[in-house]
Amino acid sequence: MGLDVWRRLPGQALLVILNIFSATALIFEGYNQARNPPLTSFPATGVLGTVSGTPGFIEMAQIGANGVVTNTTKQGGLTAAYYFGAMWGCFVGGWAGDKYGRKKGVWIGTCFCMVGAGLMGGSINANMFICARVVAGIGIGFINAIIPPWVSELARAHNRGSSFSLVFIANYFGIIVAYWINFGIRGTNDTFRWRFPLYFMIVPVLIVAIVCFFMPDSPRWLIANGRKQEAVDILAKVRGDLAPGDPVLLAEVAELEAVVELSHHKRNDIMNLVIGRYSGRLHLGRRVVLGLALQQIQQWTGILAIATWATALFTLAGFSPYKASWLAGLVNSFGVLGTAAASLVIDRLGRVKSLMVSFITQGISLFLVAAFMRTAELSTGARASHFGIATAAMVFVFLWFFTMFNIVPCWIYGTEIWPQEIRAKGYSFTIFGWAVGCGMTGFVIPIMLSNLGWKTFIVFGVFNIVSMPIVWFFYPEVAGKTLEEVNLLFTSDSPFVPANMKEYHRLLDEAGGNVTVAERRLFDSVDAENNEGDEAHRAGAYSVEERKIGSNNIDDSVMYSSDKH
Numbered sequence: 001m002g003l004d005v006w007r008r009l010p011g012q013a014l015l016v017i018l019n020i021f022s023a024t025a026l027i028f029e030g031y032n033q034a035r036n037p038p039l040t041s042f043p044a045t046g047v048l049g050t051v052s053g054t055p056g057f058i059e060m061a062q063i064g065a066n067g068v069v070t071n072t073t074k075q076g077g078l079t080a081a082y083y084f085g086a087m088w089g090c091f092v093g094g095w096a097g098d099k100y101g102r103k104k105g106v107w108i109g110t111c112f113c114m115v116g117a118g119l120m121g122g123s124i125n126a127n128m129f130i131c132a133r134v135v136a137g138i139g140i141g142f143i144n145a146i147i148p149p150w151v152s153e154l155a156r157a158h159n160r161g162s163s164f165s166l167v168f169i170a171n172y173f174g175i176i177v178a179y180w181i182n183f184g185i186r187g188t189n190d191t192f193r194w195r196f197p198l199y200f201m202i203v204p205v206l207i208v209a210i211v212c213f214f215m216p217d218s219p220r221w222l223i224a225n226g227r228k229q230e231a232v233d234i235l236a237k238v239r240g241d242l243a244p245g246d247p248v249l250l251a252e253v254a255e256l257e258a259v260v261e262l263s264h265h266k267r268n269d270i271m272n273l274v275i276g277r278y279s280g281r282l283h284l285g286r287r288v289v290l291g292l293a294l295q296q297i298q299q300w301t302g303i304l305a306i307a308t309w310a311t312a313l314f315t316l317a318g319f320s321p322y323k324a325s326w327l328a329g330l331v332n333s334f335g336v337l338g339t340a341a342a343s344l345v346i347d348r349l350g351r352v353k354s355l356m357v358s359f360i361t362q363g364i365s366l367f368l369v370a371a372f373m374r375t376a377e378l379s380t381g382a383r384a385s386h387f388g389i390a391t392a393a394m395v396f397v398f399l400w401f402f403t404m405f406n407i408v409p410c411w412i413y414g415t416e417i418w419p420q421e422i423r424a425k426g427y428s429f430t431i432f433g434w435a436v437g438c439g440m441t442g443f444v445i446p447i448m449l450s451n452l453g454w455k456t457f458i459v460f461g462v463f464n465i466v467s468m469p470i471v472w473f474f475y476p477e478v479a480g481k482t483l484e485e486v487n488l489l490f491t492s493d494s495p496f497v498p499a500n501m502k503e504y505h506r507l508l509d510e511a512g513g514n515v516t517v518a519e520r521r522l523f524d525s526v527d528a529e530n531n532e533g534d535e536a537h538r539a540g541a542y543s544v545e546e547r548k549i550g551s552n553n554i555d556d557s558v559m560y561s562s563d564k565h
Helices: 004-008 011-032 047-051 055-061 072-100 102-121 126-154 157-184 190-200 202-214 219-224 228-238 247-260 270-275 284-299 303-308 310-316 321-342 351-378 381-405 407-416 420-452 455-474 485-490 497-510 515-529 533-538 544-551
Strands: none
Touching: 004 228, 011 102, 011 126, 011 157, 011 202, 011 228, 047 072, 047 190, 055 072, 055 126, 055 190, 072 102, 072 126, 072 420, 102 126, 102 190, 102 202, 126 219, 126 407, 126 420, 157 190, 157 321, 157 407, 190 202, 219 228, 219 247, 219 420, 228 247, 247 515, 270 284, 270 420, 284 303, 284 407, 284 420, 284 455, 303 381, 303 420, 303 455, 321 381, 321 407, 351 381, 351 407, 351 455, 381 407, 407 420, 420 455, 455 497, 485 497, 485 515, 497 515
16 A cells, blocks of 8 residues: 655655645644533533534434534543543554554544434434444544554654654644534524535545555564565665665664564463463563553543633633633643743653643642632722633643643643554554543543532543652653653563662663663573573574674663663
8 A cells, every 4th residue: 555755855855745744644633632611601612512503403413402512421422422432442553553554544533423423414314423423433543542552663762752742733723623613503594504514534644545555654664574675775764865775774673673673472472462471571461551540540530620620711711602711722722832941841841740740730729710710709909800810721731731731741641651563553552541541531521520510620630640659750751762762661570769760770770771682581591481482483483592692783772871860
């Protein structure tokens, strides 16, 4: 599948185009996010969050009358169907991305997305719409499970985070496009108001489906599937048109081969991944938990509650309904700047420290939101308005620190912790965590706001504080390390970071600082434990001594990357 147009492009131009391609695919995910408001008099964010409150949609789906939603449970079900599809699409997509390649996996996902969007726009009743949402969810499950690992695989170790954050701007850009389209057509007829935004979802994925044919596949996947020369050509191109014999290029290829030459193992079966069976010191089951849990943590930081209540908070501050809606669009647009700013810190601070900054600032912001809201409720006149403005200001503060320090680390970490041969499959658990987290919080937030009111934000503030020790003690820092080197960070039987870092340094020291040798020894030891060593050697693996000889031609300084935190 493909035309080799990429061979005619300069290396840096190709890398830029690949990132734009990946970003365009992620626009669909942001555009299609739906955040139904807890109070139906206030608009929400995301395409369905706004569309589901329009008179034409309410009538079609039979969730209310006279332009007012009365069946919020059914409204929530229409929203949740998307995440239900994504829960299963991510696993099928991860499998497809590893078996058939990143390009084909993404292309299949775009087909599901286009069919789902077309069916949503043409729905004649709620049942048809729910089915369409599930189909679109399956498609985004494919895209979310494949695109982030693809971006990570193309980036260099020292700037992988910044590259990912720049691509991930597209996710927030999709939210902005959805909001402003709905804002711009608010005066049109009832049918056009809800059908056009849903049909428009086809545009970004159609572009991706067409461009897919001209893009190169992941070099890591190509090596894993016996297409080494093509992989070398792509790596040489995207690394800046390097010569085939460049030592940096040879080092990267050697690391990739170290991972993929023993790629077909029973430990990589989906159920074995869940329970960590046959993975030995690779501790793949632990990585499942870490990737899934980090997405759960992100969804419980309060982001949906803050974004959903943006318009309500601006109304509380004394702004007119029109201006409150306009400001709500502005605050979501503000998120793009925060996500772009993440590229400045994600690799310098690292994933873990960035999350620490986010948890502290988000927690403080949420506590202040609760305090200002409560004070505004107990006040009247100008005093109430002033505290309403203060509450609204904290919405901007929260969103800035969330997008700059939280959203990118939570999404990229799950792409970095998996061996190449199962990266898309392993990342499926991260997407599963995202889908479950969004579904759960989307369901309980309206209930919390209705019963707890301002106390809801205290609850989410506490979640931020509780998350800090969990991330600090259980999540090793992966910034600055090659994706192949990361396998050495989970080798201790203890789940705590200090124990794993101690084992990481021991393995590297025993290998003379050579990551390739250390990693191959690790895989050999795991294979020996499971009696898979002889089978692997018959498949063409080298002995440890043979590998050491082969690795002597590679400069150790190239192979031994930094090891902060």
